[in-house]
Amino acid sequence: MVTEKIFGIHAVQAVLARSPERVVNLYVQNGRADKRLKDVLSLASSSSTSVTQRSREELDKMVEGRHQGVIALVEPAPEFREQDLPDLVAAAGSAALILVLDGVTDPHNLGACLRSADAAGVTAVIAPKDNSVGLGATVFKVACGAADVVPFIQVTNLVRSLQLMQQAGIWVVGMAGEADASLYERDLSGPIALVMGAEGAGMRRLTRENCDYLAKLPMAGSVSSLNVSVATGVCLFEVVRQRQSS
Structure with missing residues (x-):
């Protein structure tokens, strides 16, 4: 399966809200319990999305850029030609x-x-x-x-x-x-x-x-x-x- 990574609170929240069927797995930072992350986890729960806890160091290695403690592994969006x-x-x-x-x-x-x-x-x-x-x-x-x-x-x-x-x-x-x-x-x-x-x-x-x-x-x-x-x-x-x- 071809997948891509989407990271950052707003971007992940958007894909969970609009296209939860595309999300293969959600990686979240251990120990984070702030409201913004809780909102993301609530969306993941409502769509039965798999959630995996990772340390900040592990998340840092997964992507280049500020992930804000959350990374989604997703199927690509439908391509327009x-x-x-x-x-x-x-x-x-x-x-x-x-x-x-x-x-x-x-x-x-x-x-x-x-x-x-x-x-x-x-x-x-x-x-x-x-x-x-x-x-x-x-x-x-x-x-x-x-x-x-x-x-x-x-x-x-x-x-x-x-x-x-x-x-x-x-x-x-x-x-x-x-x-x-x-x-x-x-x-x-x-x-x-x-x-x-x-x-x-x-x-x-x-x-x-x-x-x-x-x-x-x-x-x-x-x-x-x-x-x-x-x-x-x-x-x-x-x-x-x-x-x-x-």
């Missing part, structure tokens, strides 16, 4: 909101982007298979459960995926600091694919050329750009604001 995208877009209709991450390589940033995507009601998150990070333990921990519920699709050809979305009636908006118009000047009320570039380098040339238009976040300070996960949250909730106002 490139061919699933048209059905997801069709089901969302005029409310389609696609987040495209062009070359994000930091798992902490991907996890934070997925968390914002879940909160904003994103239809799917798209990323290229090459030169970008995929789902993993750190992503699951930072995403706090969002990685289990937001469709995440890695595609072999990002430009082709953008073109397919355009053919389906989705406007592709690329975020770039050199854009003439602010994001707040753009109409984001219809079906939108929001493209965020990689940390530092931004969007690749072909990705930029296949956007319907570019937009920027106005920057008043001396720093020229925001962290990609912070910028993603700001941009997604501008879409949410416009749609609630329309």
